[in-house]
Amino acid sequence: MVSKDIPSEEAGPLWVDSEQGIQLIGWICHKCGQRGVPRQRFGCERCGAPGDEIRETRFEARGVLRSFAEVHRHAKWPVPFAMGEISLADGPTIHAFLDDEVEWHPGATVVGQGGDRLRDSYVVFTLGER
Amino acid sequence: MVLITDLRPVHVVGIGLHPYQYPTETSYIELGLQAVREALVDAGITWPAVEAAFVGTARLGMAAGVPMLRYLGMTGLRVSQVENASATGSTAFRQAVAEVASGLADVAIAIGVDKPIGRIAAPDTGITPISPVQDVPFARYALLTERYLAEAGYTKEQIGLVAVKNHNNGALNPYAQRRKRRTLEEVVRPPYVAGSLNSLQITPIGEGAAAVIVMSDEAMDRFKVDQRRSVRVAASSTVSDQAFDGANADVALTQAATQAAYEEWGGDPSDLDVVEVHDAFAIEELLFVEAMGLCPPGQGAAELAKGSFDIGGRHAVSPSGGLLAMGHPLGPTGLGQIAEITRQLRGEAGDRQQPDARVGLAHMVGIGPVCVVHILQR
Helix, strand or coil: CCCCCCCCCCCCCCEEEECCEEEEEEEEECCCCCEECCCCCCECCCCCCEHHHEEEEEEECEEEEEEEEEECCCCCCCCCEEEEEEEECCCCEEEEEECCCCCCCCCCEEEEECHHHCECCECEEEECCC | CCCHHHCCCCEEEEEEEEEEECCCCCCHHHHHHHHHHHHHHHHCCCHHHCCEEEEECCCCCCCCHHHHHHHHCCCCCEEEEECECECHHHHHHHHHHHHHHCCCCCEEEEEEEECCCCCCCCCCCCCCCCCCCCCCHHHHHHHHHHHHHHHHCCCHHHHHHHHHHHHHHHCCCCCCCCCCCCCHHHHHCCCEEECCEEHHHECCCCEEEEEEEEECHHHHHHCCCCHHHCEEEEEEEEEECCCCCCCCHHHHHHHHHHHHHHHHHCCCHHHCCEEECCCCEHHHHHHHHHHCCCCCCCCHHHHHHHCCCCCCCCCEECCCCHHHHCCCCCCCHHHHHHHHHHHHHHCCCHHHCCCCCCEEEEEEEECCCEEEEEEEEC
């Protein structure tokens, strides 16, 4: 059985592994240029343009760690695990899993990982190059 | 745009609560009826006087109102159910106030009643999140707390003082879910739920009920309501998310909603005697008192440490114990704030009384985000 929390084929992937590294799949409004992650086709959060004005776009899984926290209690997910608030280099701010092996500090440069470092199919961010 | 206070004056004349508590087998009907009956006695009226009821519940599901209210006698009054996440009770209050202000009714009641039994729709949008926990509130607020610690240079202990104050206020409130005084050491030490958040810095999940009766001037004369115990609604404002471009949405909404309320009231934040704040997490109180203008940006922790937000201080902030100690059963919460402010402005708050309280502000935010603010004046 597939949990509804796990990205499904139907919903489409959250990310792709490209030559430039991991890229998160988000959206861009062709009417006003607003962008965001994760992917959605419902409409623009800024100008209200309908879903047919929304296109898929990609964001580099790279940015700056704004804050982090180790989570010790969660109904469904094994604990503890680390989470971070990340300002992506391409604009949006996201909350995502962090590499549990790193001693984190705010301001760290982070990069998303693919391959066997994924947590199920969710991107995990680790320390990037400065 | 017409403001509610441009219409007829509206007065809070009756308040009632069922104490907030950890989940039990008690029926929501019993919870709700206790609050309504207490409010009727407080107002000095009987149920047939009430023309319209707004039943606020976030977790009970469809059709909670009439199956509860029928046990007060089936009078045929208008009943509507209201849901607005954590701001459900605040929104039910606004609807009741608008009903009377507009002239649709002379007497209306807002009732909040909840038990944590139903589902929450917000995560089921069909959009797959970047991580499966990004919308878990305590994880989100742990990240916010850590960011505030790093950027404002505050310490865990300074944020912990919010929890100490509110737990100590809650210990004085017979309706509070948590009624135990706490030390700073208790609220900052491990184990942590997430980041440096000790569970005493997080609102408890619970159940309860709150009811508030509002009336027009005409009804107050007709029912011979004691005017010395009535409190006027001086402002009502509500806003939802806007494109804030990276700003903390709850803070930006709080600024927008309180500013609109100050303009409607015609007063200044320095004149607020009592403020009930949405403090589901300790960090929120510091962010919101700054956003409301109770102190300059970045000064929240220093003002708290000086006692400015204590009962007896410049502004008594969450004298009820707030969400941290009084509790946050969702539907009732915003109405519990109105009840506390009414009690304070009447001078009937006992050990929790803010001296000579004349004006109070109630503030709730909810998932969306949304924000609802009311100002009450003696």
